[in-house]
Every structure is written in structure tokens, then in C-alpha cells.
């Protein structure tokens with residue numbers, strides 16, 4: 001398409017909250033993939049007239065499941081499901097990229113990858129056009145760390161995990177139902193996260209604690225990213241607060257040590273924070289977040305699609321769906337244990353507006369979004385494709401910015417839910433700027449990338465959206481249909497200084513980068529620590545430790561150090 005080295009976006013209404021710019025008419029200059037204050041020469045500059053339009057940074061998805069073995073299983077399960085094919089277009093990588101771009105996204109984080117399956121994710125990343133991407137390694141059931149979890153040996157753990165990141169090109173770490181598979185080997189549901197395992201003498205809580213300490217000691221760009229056991233379940237809230245209070249009690253300060261100026265503020269990021277209040281009461285979580293600014297969450301909005309894939313490592317949820325809730329769910333299940341590293345499950349389901357719990361899950365996300373005071377603690381997500389499709393974003397955005405849109409959507413929801421919930425009476429909504437925070441600014445800062453993503457500062461990556469709407473001319477809370485229209489067809493999307501979307505045309509010919517980080521571990525003693533791990537693999541695993549090594553063209557990699 002238009003492949004210019006230099007672009008000037010003239011007279012747009014600019015929203016760039018990181019730089020305290022909230023609707024200011026100004027020009028944005030782009031050269032060689034970055035935002036600049038002046039061009040090296042005035043030759044060959046593409047001029048975009050943004051008069052009457054709104055200019056914002058590109059969006060960032062901090063929690064998605066788009067590149068893994070499990071996604072292939074979804075494709076397999078969906079291959080003879082017409083509804084799936086229709087709604088998700090087979091979940092093809094090109095469709096995923098296209099949908100993200102059309103909604104203004106240029107960066108995604110694949111949130112759950114087992115280390116030995118990282119190569120599959122990297123392979124998919126290479127086939128996923130345009131978008132910048134990164135992945136989190138799930139290490140919460142990682143047997144080679146048994147000794148470190150047991151003894152709290154943070155230094156050894158940091159050396160080993162830093163090495164693992166450089167082998168796999170991971171960006172950070174995910175904690176997910178620690179050593180739950182051990183409990184399940186005995187067909188037991190774990191009711192207490194502080195209880196030691198049967199085979200190992202440490203608790204799930206010890207794993208959370210040690211991973212958080214280790215990530216901070218490495219100074220990684222992103223904090224520990226957690227999915228708490230009991231997700232979409234009654235026990236979820238109790239477990240959530242057990243973990244939150246524990247991490248709070250460590251009294252750690254965020255310690256991102258990368259060279260980027262803007263650092264993250266959190267020591268723990270909670271995935272899909274709306275999935276833990278089964279009773280629909282979010283007060284304790286709202287209060288916790290308001291009082292503890294060093295925690296961030298993403299809110300996974302439920303869009304009530306005709307069918308949704310489930311990609312999870314949560315056995316309790318799967319157990320519930322395929323035993324207690326079996327009549328409701330007629331879909332097939334694929335389950336697998338990854339040697340040494342944990343479990344994964346894939347199936348399908350349908351959220352329904354007449355189902356009480358589905359409505360609660362939906363409302364929790366809105367309740368948190370509207371009531372947590374500091375919008376930079378909250379990120380927008382869909383737990384894609386678990387709760388919603390990227391294409392649903394304009395509709396979801398309207399619920400956030402307009403009470404009227406929200407009330408209209410709620411009309412045919414479950415009656416008991418409508419009787420009890422407080423959303424209906426709440427006359428609050430988010431501003432356009434809040435929406436930019438949740439979809440752009442907060443995820444960028446939370447990922448430790450606030451200096452280069454989610455903003456329009458000089459030297460930042462030129463990842464920009466131009467919306468065909470003047471958000472100061474109209475009241476978006478009333479004219480939300482216009483706002484939805486502008487979001488549904490973003491006029492321009494610019495990625496690394498290249499126009500990749502202009503009106504209806506999307507250009508998939510470019511390749512994004514794979515972001516990764518190894519953090520800063522001590523060199524001293526490294527040889528011995530790694531050689532011990534190599535021995536451990538030789539003794540107990542069917543792969544060598546060195547099998548993790550991923551070789552790929554260095555030009556696609558972008559190290560955050």
C-alpha cells in the first residue's frame with residue numbers, strides 16, 4: 001500500500017494521556033518507524049489531513065490466547081462446527097491479525113505458554129503478520145524449580161529463569177494454579193492454597209511468592225502475571241484474596257530495571273479480574289485496588305458470542321463444566337498434560353444472556369471498570385477468544401462510555417440478575433480518555449513498555465490510530481452509535497511508521513517483532529546452576545534442557561533490556 005518513510009498527520013485532535021495531552025489540536029510527525037519532532041528532510045512526506053478526526057496511540061492486548069498448541073486444538077474441534085467457522089473464521093492467524101488491526105491493535109501478549117511448547121508459539125508468531133507480539137511462560141507447575149520453590153532460592157531461580165527466557169525468547173512469567181496437577185493426581189480438589197502438597201513440601205502460595213520475588217529481582221519489564229485457581233468458581237474470591245494479601249505482605253516495590261524511562265507500577269498483574277466474584281460483589285476487589293496501587297488487572301469483557309472456544313489450564317473449571325454442568329455443555333474436550341510443566345484443556349461453550357452466572361461475569365467487568373479509581377491499574381481484554389471476539393470491541397466500548405448503551409444491552413438479560421444487580425441504577429460511565437487508558441496506556445505501562453508503546457512521545461514507536469470522529473464535537477455517551485461506527489472502521493492504523501490500514505484496506509505484508517527480555521541475573525555461579533539443571537533434565541525428563549533453544553532470524557527479535 002502506501003509505504004512511506006515519512007508521514008505527517010496534520011491538525012488532528014490528539015489524545016495522548018501519558019503526555020497529559022487530552023484533546024489538543026497538533027501535528028504528529030513520523031519518520032523511520034518512530035515519532036519525531038522534525039524531519040531529516042522535507043522530501044517525500046506523506047500528508048494525512050486529520051482535521052475533524054481524533055488521533056490516538058494504537059491499542060495493546062495484555063492477555064490473549066492466539067498462538068499455541070491449544071489454539072490448534074480449537075481449530076481441530078471447530079473443523080466440523082459450522083457456528084464456530086462462521087463466528088471465528090477458523091481462528092486463522094491471518095484472520096486474527098486482520099481483526100486486531102481493524103480494531104486498532106498493533107501489540108499482543110500471548111499469556112500462557114509452557115516452556116517446551118514455546119517453539120510452537122514462536123512458529124505461529126512468525127506467521128502472524130504485522131503485529132508486535134510477546135509471550136509469557138507458564139512456570140507455576142514447573143518441576144525443575146521444585147528445589148527453589150521449596151527453599152526460596154531466589155538467586156538460583158533468577159539465573160535459571162533468565163537462561164530459560166533467552167532460550168525460548170519469552171517476555172515474562174505466568175503463574176497459573178501452582179502444582180495443581182499434583183493434587184489432581186490424587187483426585188483431590190485443593191481447598192487451601194497455603195497447604196503443602198502431598199509430594200512436595202511447599203504450597204501454591206509459596207510459588208506465587210517466589211515467582212514474584214524472582215521477577216522483581218530480575219527486573220523484568222512485566223510483573224508476574226497471575227491466573228488464580230477457582231476462576232469462574234465459588235472458591236475463586238477466597239483464593240484470590242489469599243494470594244493478593246500474601247503478595248501485599250511481601251512489601252515489595254516494583255523493580256523494573258530495563259533502560260526504558262517509564263517503568264511499570266505493579267508487582268502483580270491479575271488476569272481477567274472479573275472472573276473471581278461469583279457472587280457478583282466486587283467491593284472487596286475495588287477497595288483492594290484503590291488502596292494498593294502496585295497491583296494491576298485486566299478485565300475480560302464477555303461479548304455473548306454464539307460460540308466461544310475455551311483455552312485454559314484450569315482443571316477445576318473443566319471439571320465443573322464436564323461433570324456438574326455436563327447437560328449444559330455438549331462439546332468435546334481435549335485435555336493434555338505437558339511433561340514437567342502443567343496441563344492444558346480446550347473445548348467450546350456458549351455464554352447466554354439468560355444465564356445468571358454469565359450475566360454476573362459480564363457485569364463484574366463493567367463494575368470494576370467503572371469503580372476502580374485509578375484507570376491506569378486497569379487494562380481492557382477479552383481473554384480472547386475465551387470471552388469475546390476482537391470484533392466486539394465497539395459494542396463493548398459503548399457499554400463503558402454510555403449508560404444508555406449499557407441499559408439497552410441489558411434489557412433481555414436474566415431476570416434474577418436484573419433484580420439484584422446494581423449496574424442498572426449506576427449513572428456512571430467512562431470518558432473517552434478513560435477508554436484510551438484501558439486499551440492503550442495501562443497495558444503499555446503494565447508491560448513495562450510505556451516509553452515506546454501506548455503514547456505519542458518523540459522517539460516512541462509510531463503505532464497510531466486515526467478515528468473518523470471528533471470526540472469533542474459530540475457527546476459520546478449520547479451519540480454512542482457514532483462512536484461505535486468510528487471504532488468499527490478506524491480510518492488509519494499506522495504500525496512502526498507504516499500505514500497498514502486505510503479505510504477498508506488492510507496491508508498484511510509487513511512482519512512485526514517478537515519482544516522478549518532476559519532481565520538482569522547475576523553471572524556469578526551461573527555455570528554451576530545451569531549444569532545442575534541440565535543434569536536434572538537428563539535424569540527426569542525425556543528432553544534435554546538444551547532442547548528449549550530456539551533458533552530464529554535475529555531481525556524479528558526485539559530485546560527489552
Ligand SMILES: [Zn+2]
Nearest residue numbers: 063111271383
Ligand atoms: Zn486467559
